[in-house]
Amino acid sequence: MEQNDVFLTGEIAKKLMETKGQARGVHFKNDADFILKEKGKDGLKEVEKTLEKIGYPINYEEINQFDFYPAGLRAVSLLAIQETFSWPDGKIKELCSYAMQVSWVIKLFMGYFFSIKRVCNETPKIWSKYFTVGEVEVEELNEEKKFVILKIKNFDLHPIYCSCFEGVLLGTVKMVVKSKKITCEEIECSFKNGKEHKYLVKWD
Numbered sequence: 001m002e003q004n005d006v007f008l009t010g011e012i013a014k015k016l017m018e019t020k021g022q023a024r025g026v027h028f029k030n031d032a033d034f035i036l037k038e039k040g041k042d043g044l045k046e047v048e049k050t051l052e053k054i055g056y057p058i059n060y061e062e063i064n065q066f067d068f069y070p071a072g073l074r075a076v077s078l079l080a081i082q083e084t085f086s087w088p089d090g091k092i093k094e095l096c097s098y099a100m101q102v103s104w105v106i107k108l109f110m111g112y113f114f115s116i117k118r119v120c121n122e123t124p125k126i127w128s129k130y131f132t133v134g135e136v137e138v139e140e141l142n143e144e145k146k147f148v149i150l151k152i153k154n155f156d157l158h159p160i161y162c163s164c165f166e167g168v169l170l171g172t173v174k175m176v177v178k179s180k181k182i183t184c185e186e187i188e189c190s191f192k193n194g195k196e197h198k199y200l201v202k203w204d
Helices: 010-017 026-053 071-085 089-102 104-110 116-130 160-176
Strands: 022-024 068-070 135-142 147-153 182-188 197-203
Touching (some): 010 071, 022 071, 022 116, 026 089, 068 071, 071 089, 071 160, 089 160, 116 135, 147 160, 160 197
Antiparallel strands (some): 022 068, 135 147, 182 197
16 A cells, blocks of 8 residues: 555544544553664654544653544544655564564463464464454465465454554464465555455465
C-alpha cells in the first residue's frame, strides 16, 4: 500500500475514536520505542505535538502497556507518526515488525512458541490478548511449501492497520521460523473490495 494522501485531522481522529474496540497499551509503548530508536527523544516529542495539535494528546511515557485503550486511538498514533516523519506505509510495517521481535510483553503473551504450527494454533487466543475487536484465522499452513495464509475479519478501523498487520505477522513468523528471507503481503483487503483482510507470509 502507498502512503495515505489524507492528512491527519481532528475530524479524522474523532471518527476513529468513535469506532468500537480496544487495543492493549503495549502497542503504544512499541510505537514509542521504535520512534526513540529511529528519531530519538526529540522525535517522540514531535509526534506528541502532532497529536496535541489535533486534540487527541498521548503521553507515551504514561501509557500502561497492560491496560486497554481505544483501538481507534492506536490508529491515530500510527497516523500521527506517519505524518510527523512523512513515512511511507512500508515504514509503518517495519515499526510493527520490530515491535513483535523486541517487546518482552509480546514474547510473554506468545508463550515462547518454538514452531510455526503451534503459533498458528494459538493465533486466535493471542489476538484476544491484544484486541477486543476483530478475529484472526489461519486459512492455510503449508510447512513443506513454506507459507501461511491468515485472515483478519471484522476489523476495518483504518487502512493504516493493513500495513501494521503486515509487520505484525512478519515479525511473528520471524520469531519462530529460521530463514534469511521472510515476506508478508496483504493479498486481499476489505478497503479494496475484498471480503476481509488476508495475508500471505512466505519464507525460504
